[in-house]
Amino acid sequence: MVGCNCETKLKGILDEYRGKSGSLIPVLQKTQDLYGYIPKEAMEEIAQGLGMLTSEVYGVVTFYTQFRLTPVGKNIIKACHGTACHVGGAKAISEAMEKALGIKNGETTKDKKFTLEEVACLGCCSLAPVVMINEDTYANLSESNVASIFENY
Amino acid sequence: MQDKENYRIIVGLGSCGIASGGRKVYQKIKEEIKKRNIKVLLEETGCVGMCYNEVLIEVVINGSRILYKDINPDKVDRILDEHIGKGNVVNEWVAKAEGIATLDDSFFAKQERIALRNCGVISPESIEEYIDRDGYKAIEKAVSMSREEVVKEILNSGLRGRGGAGFPTGMKWRFAKEAKGEKKYFICNADEGDPGAFMDRSVIEGDPHSVIEGMLIGAYAIGADEGYIYVRAEYPLAVKRLYKAISQAEERNYLGENILGSNFSFKLHVKEGAGAFVCGEETALIASIEGKRGMPRIRPPFPAISGLWEKPTNINNVETLANIPWIINNGAEKYSKYGTEKSKGTKVFALAGKIKRGGLVEVPMGLTLREIIFDIGGGIKENRKFKAVQMGGPSGGCIPESLIDTTVDYDSITATGAIMGSGGMVVMDETTCMVDIARFFLNFTQNESCGKCTFCRVGTRRMLEILNRIVEGKGKEEDIYLLEELSSRIITTSLCGLGQTAPNPVLTTLRYFRNEYEAHIKEKKCPAHSCEALLRFEVIPELCKMCGKCAKACPENAIKWEKKQVAMIDKDKCIKCRACITSCKFMAIE
């Protein structure tokens, strides 16, 4: 990322956590905040910094759904497919969003503005179906109004 | 300028309130207060439970509280003019108020709020407001008791773990207390993985200090000096409020060294999860805190003997912990007066799905499902027919209409084939296909299986394939038998609760809705008119009430209808969008 100074920042994160037990996941979370995903080079850097094998780091990265191995768009759309949202028509909502953005689940728009992800429950089940963009939650959506939530971004 | 020192407006800003536009309402009130130059305190609170009525705001004048529902920025002026300005309550918008009867009163009538005692009442970001409502009194009392006395009190209360398994909390604490070791840990499980449940989120967002205080009391009782709250990454607001609450508690020495001048010290950390359902299982959760892949391990040894970094560790759920300060303050006897013989106290439920009043409720154990769903929850949306309620999420099952008078306690719910679980209740109506629900859960568990046990890893996948085939109209006669066979294998050969309970959604739907499976397999029909591959887009003449709703709903004008005539769908024009099926109240289009 241009102007991010990511490598220096990553070193700073590693310095902060070095020697503390159980620090791999928080380090990965901060790394992802930095890059938007976990680049291969960063995994190597982290392995070295925390005194582990790269394969161990990779094993943890791939175990947890939060971590991504590919870059994402500026805004992340999380479409809830939990039980309540499923019963409330999440499939139709996702289809409407896919149509509006011209991408499928897991993909990023050409202009790198949005990445679409399906998740299981955002904890707002009483207002299903629910979609979250970054940290904002949108509830009681319908096929016809869901595309309007993109206007804020 | 009027003196409005004792005037307060409180806006509900839990996740549900925010999602319904709460921040805009807050902003509007803030601007108006400034513009009008009036002295009104503007505050925020967590979820009162009436998610279906969000945005909720409460106007408090000299202690008298009026709760307004369905508020948007346009309604703010009238409340400020009439209620704040002239002292006249805007009756038509009232959800709850003393002395004013409303339709929503029945939502609260059967509730008893212990775990939720402060949710929607206090500002979650204010430790002072928590303290004003007896906050941190219980830890003060606990440190003056012996550790054994604290354990006994919890044991006598009859409190059972609210995270799903229902193990007696006092007993768990006793094991951890008696475990040998200088260093012990106390963990709060806020991973809340059941997709369709949000009790723990609401408690943390609405009253984080009660969870911290519950942990303090537990840590004191077992002799732990360090703890973790493991919270889902999908709950950013809860995480933020936890950090804030912890730093406030540290400032006041409710956390840290020599708490309240005693020789009890406790350091508390927050660990954000990284998105893995299985990490809600206690041994997997511990592995995750240690920075590893979150894989469960064989118990024994139980965490009470060897847990985090192989030290004795106690793990409790958020709701379990939120009850603890109340029990210490009010006594075990008072707590155990609520509930049934074997399920004491109250339980929080998250009502969602096709229910009119979706939200969060806390009721004494022993009410019937009917009371919760119909009396409190207001029944089914659009007055459709109740079909089933799903309890226990991926580990639970669907309870059918014939069992709606089942009392809600651990044993009665287990007897139905479902489980109490953590408290999610997803209500389903006649348009929900039970085979599809079973498929939904198997898809979930298949995804979330950590892969350690073969039958859980491969067996759930096989089951999913079969279910996919059935909903696509390609089911075979022997599929039901295969599902049952695989279920029993997965149950007996899985190491952790995830695999051991993964077949439950299939088994309960097979038990109560076998006819739906058979209709899919033999007649290639979906009785709920929901499975896409089996839809024909034809009107069933015997069921058509000739109301014309479908014709109006069709975006393509593909439905011919005239008064007193059965509707007809023109297949050439139909784009299979389902608008007609959704609009028909009589299930007359299949």
Ligand SMILES: Cc1cc2nc3c(=O)[nH]c(=O)nc-3n(C[C@H](O)[C@H](O)[C@H](O)COP(=O)(O)O)c2cc1C
């Ligand atoms: C697959 C699986 C997922 C679980 N998820 C959760 C969860 O999200 N929250 C929770 O409190 N307990 C969860 N549990 C139960 C925990 O293992 C543990 O029993 C509980 O946290 C203990 O707390 P309690 O005694 O206060 O209920 C889960 C168990 C299994 C097998």
Ligand code: FES
């Ligand atoms: S099921 Fe969608 S928010 Fe819970």
